Amino acid sequence: MHRYRTHTCGDLRPDNVGETVRVSGWVHRVRDHGGLLFIDLRDHYGLTQCVADPDSPAFKLVETVRAEWVVRIDGEVKARTPETVNANLPTGAVEVFIREIEVLSTAAELPLPVFGDQEYPEETRLKYRFLDLRREKLHNNIMKRSEIISSIRRRMTDSGFFEFQTPILTASSPEGARDFLVPSRLHPGKFYALPQAPQQFKQLIMVAGFDRYFQIAPCFRDEDARADRSPGEFYQLDIEMSFVEQDDVFNAVEPVIRGLFEEFADGRTVSPDFVRIPYAESIQKYGSDKPDLRNPIVMSDVTEQFRDSGFKVFAGQIAADPTVEVWAIPAPTGGSRAFCDRMNSWAQGEGQPGLGYIFFRDDGQGAGPVAKNIGPERTEAIREKLGLGDNDAVFFVCGHPAKHHVFAGTARQKIGRDLNLIDENAFAFCWIVDFPMYEWNEDTKQIEFSHNPFSMPNYDHEAFLALDPSDSATILDIKAIQYDLVCNGIELSSGAIRNHKVEIMRKAFAIAGHGEEVLTEKFGGMLNALTYGAPPHGGIAPGIDRIVMLLCGEENLREVTLFPMNQRAEDLMMGAPSEVGARQLGELHIRLNLPD
Numbered sequence: 163m164h165r166y167r168t169h170t171c172g173d174l175r176p177d178n179v180g181e182t183v184r185v186s187g188w189v190h191r192v193r194d195h196g197g198l199l200f201i202d203l204r205d206h207y208g209l210t211q212c213v214a215d216p217d218s219p220a221f222k223l224v225e226t227v228r229a230e231w232v233v234r235i236d237g238e239v240k241a242r243t244p245e246t247v248n249a250n251l252p253t254g255a256v257e258v259f260i261r262e263i264e265v266l267s268t269a270a271e272l273p274l275p276v277f278g279d280q281e282y283p284e285e286t287r288l289k290y291r292f293l294d295l296r297r298e299k300l301h302n303n304i305m306k307r308s309e310i311i312s313s314i315r316r317r318m319t320d321s322g323f324f325e326f327q328t329p330i331l332t333a334s335s336p337e338g339a340r341d342f343l344v345p346s347r348l349h350p351g352k353f354y355a356l357p358q359a360p361q362q363f364k365q366l367i368m369v370a371g372f373d374r375y376f377q378i379a380p381c382f383r384d385e386d387a388r389a390d391r392s393p394g395e396f397y398q399l400d401i402e403m404s405f406v407e408q409d410d411v412f413n414a415v416e417p418v419i420r421g422l423f424e425e426f427a428d429g430r431t432v433s434p435d436f437v438r439i440p441y442a443e444s445i446q447k448y449g450s451d452k453p454d455l456r457n458p459i460v461m462s463d464v465t466e467q468f469r470d471s472g473f474k475v476f477a478g479q480i481a482a483d484p485t486v487e488v489w490a491i492p493a494p495t496g497g498s499r500a501f502c503d504r505m506n507s508w509a510q511g512e513g514q515p516g517l518g519y520i521f522f523r524d525d526g527q528g529a530g531p532v533a534k535n536i537g538p539e540r541t542e543a544i545r546e547k548l549g550l551g552d553n554d555a556v557f558f559v560c561g562h563p564a565k566h567h568v569f570a571g572t573a574r575q576k577i578g579r580d581l582n583l584i585d586e587n588a589f590a591f592c593w594i595v596d597f598p599m600y601e602w603n604e605d606t607k608q609i610e611f612s613h614n615p616f617s618m619p620n621y622d623h624e625a626f627l628a629l630d631p632s633d634s635a636t637i638l639d640i641k642a643i644q645y646d647l648v649c650n651g652i653e654l655s656s657g658a659i660r661n662h663k664v665e666i667m668r669k670a671f672a673i674a675g676h677g678e679e680v681l682t683e684k685f686g687g688m689l690n691a692l693t694y695g696a697p698p699h700g701g702i703a704p705g706i707d708r709i710v711m712l713l714c715g716e717e718n719l720r721e722v723t724l725f726p727m728n729q730r731a732e733d734l735m736m737g738a739p740s741e742v743g744a745r746q747l748g749e750l751h752i753r754l755n756l757p758d
Contacts, residue, residue, distance in 0.1 A: 163184055164184065166184070166186040166234055166266075167184050167185050167186045167234070168183050168184045168185075169183050169184070169185055170185070170205055170206070170207035170208065171185055171187045171203050171204055171205040171207055171208045171209055171210040171253070172205070172207030172208025172209070172210075172252060172253060173207070173208075173253075174210055174239055174253050174256050174258070175252075175253070175255065175256065176241060176255050176256060178239045178256065179239050179240060179241050179256060180238070180239065181238070181239050182236065182237070182238055182239075182261075183236070183237065183238075183239055183258060184234065184235070184236050185203055185205075185210055185212070185234075185235050185258065186203075186205065186232070186233065186234045186235070186266065187203045187204050187205035187210075187232070187233070188203070188204045188205065188230055188231070188232055188276075188296070189201055189202075189203065189204075189227055189228065189229055189230060189231045189232075189233060190202040190203065190204040190209060190229070190276075190277060191229065191277060192227055192228065192229065197215065197216055198213060198214070198215055199213070199214045199215075199221065199224045199225065200212070200213055201213075201214075201224065201227065201233075201235070201260070203233070203235060206301075208251070208252060208253060209251060209253065210253045210256075210257070210258060211242075211248075211251075211253070211254075211257040211258070212235050212237065212257065212258040212259075212260050213257050213258070213259050213260065214259070214260040214263075215259075218259070218260055218261065219261065219262070220235075220260045220261060220262050220263040221260075223263050223265070224260060224263055227263070227265070228268070228269065229269070229272070229276070229277070230269035230272060230276060230293075230296075231265060231267065231268050231269050232265075232266040232267045232269075233263055233264060233265055233266060234263065234264040234266055235258060235260055235262070235263050236260075236261050236262040236263075237258040237259045237260045237261045237262070238258070238259050238261065239256050239257075239258055240256065240257055240258075240259055241255065241256055242254070242255055242256060242257055272293060273286055273289075273290050273293070274286050274287065274290060274293060274294065276293060276296045276297055278297075279297060279298070279299045282294075284720075284728060284729075285728065285734060288720075288726065288727075288728055288733075288734045288735060289734040289735055290735070291724075291725055291726075291735050292735070295724070300721065303710075303714045303716065303721055303722050304722070304724055306426065306710065306713065306714055306722075307710045307714075307722055309426075310422065310426060310706075310709065310710055310713060311378060311706065313422055313425055313426075314378070314399055314418070314422060314706075315378070317417075317418045317421060317422065318376045318399075318401075318418060321414060321417070321418060322374055323374045323375065323376040323401070324372065324373075324374060324375060324376070325375075325376055325377055326367060326372070326375050326377060327377060328357070328360040328363035328364065328367075328377065328379065329357070329363065330356060330357065330380070331344060331354040331355075331356070332354060332355055332356075332357050332362075332363075333354070333355060333684075333687075334353065334355035334684075335355065335358065335362075335684060335685075339358060339383040339384060339385040340383070340384035340385065341355040341356065341358065341382075341383075341384060342355065342356040342382045342383075342384050342394070343355055343356075344356065345750040345751075345752055346750075347749055347750055347751075350750075350751035351751065356382035357379075357380075357381060357382060358381055358382060358383050359379070359381050359398065359400070359703060360377065360379050360381075360400050361614075361616065362616075362685070362687065362688050364377075364400055364402040364701060365402065365616065365660055365688065365691075365696075365699065366687070366688065366691050367402060368402055368403075368404045368660075368696070368697055368699040369691045369692070369694070369695075369696045369697070371404075371697075372404075373403070373404045373405075374402075374403050374404070375400075375401070375402045375403075375701075376399065376400060376401050376402075377399075377400045378397055378398075378399060378400075378706060379397065379398055379399075379400040379703070380395060380396075380397055381395065381396055381397070381398055382394065382395050383395075383396075384731075386729075387727070387728075387729045387730075387731065391719070392707060392719050392720075392723060392726055392727065393727050393728075393729065393730075393731035394727055394731050396705060396706070396707050396719075397705075397706040397707060398655070398703040398704060398705050398706055399655075399703060399704045399705075399706055399709075400701070400703045401414075401415065401657075401701045401702050401703065401704075402699060402700070402701035403699060403700060403701060404697040404698070404699045405697055405698055405699070406659070406698065406699065406700050407659065407698075407700070408595070408643055408645065408659055408700065410700075411645075411657060411659075411700050411701065411702055412436070412593065412645075415647070415702055415704075416436050419591070419647070419654075419704065419709075420432060420434075420436075420591075422709070422713075423589050423649075423712075423713065426713045427589065427713075429587070430587045430588060430589060431585075431587065431588045431589070432588075432589045432591075433455070433588070433589060433590045433591050435591075436591045436592060436593055436647075437455065437591070437592040437593070438592070438593045438595055439453070439592055439593070439594055439595070440594075440595055440596040441594055441595065441596050441597045441598065442596070444594050445563070445567050446461065446463065446489075446563070446567075447460045447461055447462075448460070448461065448571055448574065449461060449489075449567045449568065449569075449570040449571020449572070449573075449574055450567075450568070450571040450651070451594050451597075451646065451648075451653075452594075452646070452648050452651055452652065452653045453571075453592065453594075453648065453651065454575060454578075454584070454590070454650055454651030455590035455591075455592055455650075456578075456584045456585045456586075456588050456590045456650055456651075457574065457575060457578035457583060457584050457651075458494070458578075458583055459491065459492055459493070459494075459574050459577060459578055459583065460492070461489050461490060461491050461492075461570060461574060462489070462490050462492075462547060462548055463487055463488070463489060463490075464488050464489070464490040464544055464547065464558070465480060465486070465487045465488045467488075467536070467540050467543050467544050467547075468480060468488045468536065468540075468558075468560075469481075471535070471536040471537075471540055472535040472536055472537060473518075473532055473535040473536050474535075475518075475560070476488050476518070476558070476560045479560055479561065480560075483562075485562055486560065486561060486562060487560070487561075487562075487563050488558055488559070488560045489558065489559050489560075489563070489566070489567075489570050490544060490547075490548055490556050490557070490558055491556065491557040491558070491559070491570060491573055491574050491577060492548045492549075492550060492554065492555075492556050493505075493554060493555040493556060493557060493577045493581060494550070494551075494554050494581065494583065495553060495554065495581050495583075496521070496554065496555040496577065496580075496581050497521040497522050497523065497552070497553035497554045497555045498521060498553075498555075499521060499529070499530070501521075501555065501580075501581075502519040502521050502530065502555055502557075504580075505517050505519065505557060505573070505576070505577065505580075506519065508576065509569075509573065512569065512572070514569060517557050517558070517559070517573065518531070518532045518557065518558040518560075519532060519555055519556065519557045519558065520532050520533045520541060520544065520555065520556050521554070521555035521556075522545065522550060522551070522552055522553065522554050522555065523552065523553070524552045524553055525552070526552055528541035528542070528545065532558065544556060557573060557577070559573070575651070588650075589649055589650060589712065590649065590650060591647065591648070591649050592647075592648050593645050593646070593647060593648075594645065594646040594648060595644075595645045596620070596641045597612065597613050597641065597642050597644040597645075597646075598612045598613075598638065598639075598640070598641060598642070599611070599612065599613075599617070599619050599620075599621075599637075599640040599641060599642040599670075600612055600637055600638055600640065600673065600674065601638070602634070602638060608674075608675055609631075609634060609637060609638070609673060609674060609675070610674055610675075611670075611674050612642075613642060613644045613656070613658070614642070614644055614656065614658050615670070615671065615674070616658070616660050616661055616667075616688075617642040617643060617644045617658035617659065617660065617661060618642065618643045618658070618659045618660060618661045618662070618666070619640055619641070619642055619643075619661075619666070619670065620640070620641040620642055620643045621640050621641070623663070623666060626640075626666060626669060626670075627665060627666065627669050629669070629673065631672065631673050637673055642658065643658055643659035643700070644656070644657070644658040645657050645658065645702070647702065647704060649712060650712060652708055652711075652712065653705075653708075654704045654705055654708055654709060655702050655703050655704035655705060656702070656703065657700065657701055657702025657703065658700060658701075659698070659699075659700035660698075660699050660700055660701070662692060662696040662697065662698055662699060663692070663696075664689065664692045664693055667681070667689070667692065668681065707719050707722060707723060710722040
């Protein structure tokens with residue numbers, strides 16, 4: 163017999179009745195039922211009920227066992243009586259009568275319970291993550307993560323992609339988030355950087371002629387934590403393809419993502435089509451470039467209905483500034499003064515002066531201060547434009563779209579949630595396309611890249627090379643061949659058709675204020691490679707952690723990551739970041755200059 167087990171705790175079935183078996187695992191619970199002692203024994207594979215009565219030679223030792231001790235149990239498999247069968251357990255029709263028990267290790271008093279899914283402070287959960295991971299829900303999430311990644315690899319390989327690994331120690335790059343730097347012992351005063359993404363390397367793989375690449379790539383960014391972004395590190399499905407246009411990337415990625423979500427949907431629906439929405443349209447209709455399409459609310463521009471109207475708060479702004487717009491946010495079924503007043507109070511809590519509204523009574527009449535001031539004709543025009551019915555409502559925001567679209571999008575989502583309009587059992591995908599190539603930085607008074615600096619401008623190449631850098635109106639109107647994949651309001655990935663022509667890259671960076679010396683110093687390897695024959699290529703990088711989070715039905719990446727850091731980028735379990743000794747610092751030729 164094996165030293166520790168003949169079966170796992172998830173193996174035993176009625177077919178095993180009468181067999182003598184050996185199982186090992188953690189003591190999930192100990193229960194005393196009138197002289198009968200029950201141990202629920204747990205391992206990675208499941209849970210088995212074990213029983214000892216006073217006649218068992220192991221009874222006295224079983225009495226001493228406590229939760230989370232690790233034990234080995236030998237015994238006979240018996241069928242449970244019909245009234246004691248646990249239909250919720252795969253092993254629930256049998257139990258093991260204990261003949262012998264060995265304590266393999268004991269456990270101190272636990273700082274958090276393993277049984278159940280009670281809420282516990284984040285600090286405790288992360289400090290004792292190895293215990294937190296024993297909890298059933300979290301354990302299942304991590305196993306599902308493993309299955310999802312295995313499925314991704316299989317689907318990518320079946321689609322003709324090849325998996326390659328790119329370097330972890332690389333050069334610092336000026337774009338994107340802050341780098342994590344690694345001092346070089348052999349080159350005093352110089353530093354490696356951990357890759358924010360394998361962006362340049364995967365492009366160089368295309369230049370090298372490998373055609374279709376993918377990698378489950380670790381990425382490192384020194385940025386603050388969010389619910390959908392881990393501080394420090396994350397993983398992405400990195401993809402790059404040669405001799406492709408935007409549609410080719412979409413046609414390669416959609417079957418992989420759709421098939422993956424269908425495989426792990428657990429009864430939820432997956433949208434058959436990945437809708438394509440231009441960036442500007444997404445901002446206007448949804449107030450976001452990450453729209454949640456499960457929410458049916460679509461915003462509309464109703465500036466003309468308020469121009470020269472009796473609602474002076476809006477009409478005055480429209481008259482004073484031609485860039486001012488009024489956006490309407492429909493609220494189907496929200497046609498009550500109580501709901502509208504709650505939304506108005508919420509808006510004030512968000513730092514807004516309020517949220518204008520009209521609600522329609524069951525007699526079809528518009529009500530509220532806005533309806534009263536603009537009159538029945540304009541009210542009816544708004545109603546018809548938005549397709550609103552009785553007992554519906556509509557809210558309004560007014561101002562510069564660049565300044566109010568985020569609030570409008572947040573209001574749209576709140577209305578959708580509060581009115582139960584969002585289908586929680588669906589995955590709704592879309593592509594956001596036609597991103598601006600550049601944007602204006604109001605602080606620096608300069609034109610900057612708005613997305614990925616390595617993207618190809620969606621602009622006639624000869625005309626692009628002839629652009630006057632001072633022609634900001636034309637430059638800010640240029641679109642890039644960039645795209646984001648969004649699901650349920652979460653950005654899964656960004657991608658682009660890359661700029662593979664040296665002269666266009668030089669011009670693109672010059673427009674953003676980066677001269678030849680910046681290109682040579684920071685992107686010398688890439689620039690050099692492009693001079694030796696680069697194919698047209700493009701790619702994308704869906705976030706693994708966010709995909710798993712969606713498929714597990716979680717709202718925080720901590721619930722789908724083995725060993726996450728806290729919000730301050732600290733590993734409470736391992737004590738990182740930590741101080742290092744003078745000897746190590748000396749080897750790296752580093753002297754600390756700490757703040758007071």
